[in-house]
Amino acid sequence: MEVRNDRFLSTVHIPVSIALSDVERQINAQVNGLIYEDNSLTDNNNDNFMTKVWKRGTILVSAEDSLFQFTVPLRIWAKAGVSVLGFMQYKETEFEIDLRFKTRFDLDRDWSVQTQTTADGYGWVRRPTVSVIGLNVPITSLVARMIDKNMGSITKTLDQQVRREVDLKTPVLQAWNTLRTPYLLSEKYRTYLQIVPKRILITPLRFEGRVIRSTIGIEAFTLTTTGAKPDVRPAVSLPDLTVVPQIKDDFQIGLLSEASYEEAARLAAEEFVGKTFNFSNDTYSVTITSMGLYGQNDALIIKAGLSGTINGDIYLRGRPYYDAETQTISLKDLKYDLDTKNILQRSANWLLQGTFTRTLEKNLTIPVGSYIADMQKLLQQQLTNNRPVKGVTINGRIDEIRPDQVYLTPTALLAVVNARGRVDVKVEGL
Numbered sequence: 001m002e003v004r005n006d007r008f009l010s011t012v013h014i015p016v017s018i019a020l021s022d023v024e025r026q027i028n029a030q031v032n033g034l035i036y037e038d039n040s041l042t043d044n045n046n047d048n049f050m051t052k053v054w055k056r057g058t059i060l061v062s063a064e065d066s067l068f069q070f071t072v073p074l075r076i077w078a079k080a081g082v083s084v085l086g087f088m089q090y091k092e093t094e095f096e097i098d099l100r101f102k103t104r105f106d107l108d109r110d111w112s113v114q115t116q117t118t119a120d121g122y123g124w125v126r127r128p129t130v131s132v133i134g135l136n137v138p139i140t141s142l143v144a145r146m147i148d149k150n151m152g153s154i155t156k157t158l159d160q161q162v163r164r165e166v167d168l169k170t171p172v173l174q175a176w177n178t179l180r181t182p183y184l185l186s187e188k189y190r191t192y193l194q195i196v197p198k199r200i201l202i203t204p205l206r207f208e209g210r211v212i213r214s215t216i217g218i219e220a221f222t223l224t225t226t227g228a229k230p231d232v233r234p235a236v237s238l239p240d241l242t243v244v245p246q247i248k249d250d251f252q253i254g255l256l257s258e259a260s261y262e263e264a265a266r267l268a269a270e271e272f273v274g275k276t277f278n279f280s281n282d283t284y285s286v287t288i289t290s291m292g293l294y295g296q297n298d299a300l301i302i303k304a305g306l307s308g309t310i311n312g313d314i315y316l317r318g319r320p321y322y323d324a325e326t327q328t329i330s331l332k333d334l335k336y337d338l339d340t341k342n343i344l345q346r347s348a349n350w351l352l353q354g355t356f357t358r359t360l361e362k363n364l365t366i367p368v369g370s371y372i373a374d375m376q377k378l379l380q381q382q383l384t385n386n387r388p389v390k391g392v393t394i395n396g397r398i399d400e401i402r403p404d405q406v407y408l409t410p411t412a413l414l415a416v417v418n419a420r421g422r423v424d425v426k427v428e429g430l
Contacts, residue, residue, distance in 0.1 A: 009198065010222045010253040014425045018212045022391075023068075024061040031055055035074075036154060041081065041090075048081030048088070049146045056096055063207035068103045069120065078128065080142060091130035093139065097147075098123045101155065105205060109240040113166040115159045119151040169238060172200075177234045179220075183378075184229070193378065194230050196221040201242045215247040216425075225258045250422050251396075253379070257368045257415040259329065264366050264413060265293045268302075271363055276308070279350045284309040286351070295408035300331065302360065310348050315340045316357065320406040322415045327369025329406050329415050334361040368415050376401055376419065383423060396423030 036053035038044075057073040079092045100120040108114055128143045129136040182192040201217035268291040276287045290305035299317040306314060315337035323330045334357045336344065344351050376398055383396035404416035 010220050010251075012218045012220070012251040012253065012423065013247045014216045014218070014251075014423055016214050016216055016425050020061050020063060020210045020212065023212070024059065027061065027070075028059050031059060036157070038150070041079070044149065047146065047149070048090075050079040051146070051150075052077045062210075063212065066104065066205065066207065068105060070101045070103065072099045072101065073097075073125070074099060076128075078143060078146070080130070080139060080146070091139075093128040093130050093143075094126075095128035095143070096125035098125060099154075101158070103158075107168070107202065107241055107243070109242070111169045111172060111238060111241055113162055113168060115162045117155040117158050119155055122147065173235065173238055176238060179218075180232055180235065182225075182230045182232060190226055190228070191374065192225050192229055194223045194225060194232070196223065199239055199242060201244050201247055203244060203247055217244070217247040222253050223258060225260075226263050227260055250420065253419045257372065257417065258412045259366050259368070259415075260412045261293045261295065264329075265291050267366055268293060268364055272304075272360070277356055277359070279353060279355070284348075284350050286310060295410065295413070298408060300408065300413070301337070302334075302364070304360075310351070314344070314351075316360065318361065320408065320413055322368075322403045322406050322417075323365070324403050326365065327372060328365040328367050329413055330365045331361050334358075334364075366413065372401065372417055379419060379421075383421070393426045394423065395426075397421050 032055055034052060034054055036051075038049070038051045041048050041050055054075045055073070056075040059073070060071040062069045062071075073096070075094065075096050077092065077094050079090055081088045081090050099122045102118050102120045104116040106114045106116075124140070127138060127140050129138050131137070176197060179195050179197055182194045184192055197218060197220040199219040201219070203215045206213050272288045272291055274287065274289075276285055278285045286306045286308040288304055289307050290303075292303035294301050294303075296317070298319065300320045302316045302318070304314050304316065306312060316334055317337055318331035318334035320329055321332055322328075335341075336352065336357070341352065380398050383394060383398070386394040388394065398419055398421040400418075400420045402418045402420070404418055407414045407416065
């Protein structure tokens with residue numbers, strides 16, 4: 001639509017906070033049991049080493065300087081080749097250790113998740129030993145070398161697992177299409193709220209104590225339509241994710257109240273069709289038999305069918321505007337179309353008196369106040385302890401509803417109203 005330029009683009013800025021305790025709980029729910037194994041004594045250049053690794057306890061998560069820090073408690077079984085008096089003997093051992101990792105988390109433009117994990121050392125809880133000729137021989141240094149050698153493979157495997165298993169596109173696309181589905185505001189007025197999302201913004205993750213914070217921004221066109229429910233086909237792809245350094249903590253929604261010319265003509269017909277106007281002390285009279293409306297550049301054209309002293313169609317043009325006091329789309333400077341005026345000057349000059357046009361201008365209004373009230377009420381409801389999904393709570397307020405003006409498109413009149421406010425989204429439990 002011609003009116004859909006960036007001036008009318010709505011912006012919703014959503015601060016999001018996620019507790020590290022929830023991240024910790026989610027990771028521990030998904031990582032259990034056997035998490036790593038090396039079943040060959042001959043791989044890694046015949047290292048004579050096999051191992052199996054189990055999660056031993058709760059994985060601890062902290063954050064600092066934009067990095068996640070993980071402490072992973074493990075129980076490890078290992079089988080190693082030990083040279084005794086020139087002979088290779090294979091011994092088994094079990095020990096406990098806490099491995100530490102640091103991970104940088106990033107989102108790519110195509111919504112894929114990228115992690116960069118590096119080892120951050122480890123601490124022994126129970127050191128490994130093997131029994132040789134009845135004696136417990138420490139093999140801590142041997143195992144340490146093997147762990148050091150394998151840490152690169154472990155971190156690489158972790159990053160590969162994240163890329164393979166973490167799918168953001170599917171749930172975000174579902175949310176994207178849910179957002180695009182027209183919402184019935186008023187059954188009486190057959191009014192729908194339609195959101196046309198355009199772009200998603202996000203700021204880099206930042207860590208404040210035990211809380212992860214970011215801000216999501218959604219840019220969209222918001223439109224209210226009257227008549228049949230708009231036919232919106234599901235999107236099959238997402239726009240690129242745009243990472244920005246900062247997003248303001250307020251939001252603006254441009255609400256476009258659409259009244260089709262057909263619907264506006266129906267309202268006008270209910271008001272005027274059948275009404276009779278008298279002129280020159282009842283010497284002349286005309287009755288309106290039909291009403292039609294359409295746009296022409298920035299003017300609203302009225303086609304009125306008349307019967308009585310004259311029969312036929314006349315055309316008038318006026319400038320539509322939003323009347324904030326009455327909350328209606330009204331008309332200014334209603335005048336006869338030039339061709340109509342020329343004809344009336346020759347055949348029915350009495351109709352050029354101001355009574356007819358003033359009456360039409362005064363009474364030809366299209367109410368949109370109820371639409372605006374419904375939208376404001378709906379928005380405030382959606383911003384009061386709204387829990388769209390488990391663990392997500394939305395709170396906010398509408399600070400201001402400010403009308404803009406009326407625009408004409410080839411099919412409808414659009415009254416633009418801007419709403420401003422604040423919103424907060426709290427994520428718990430992931």
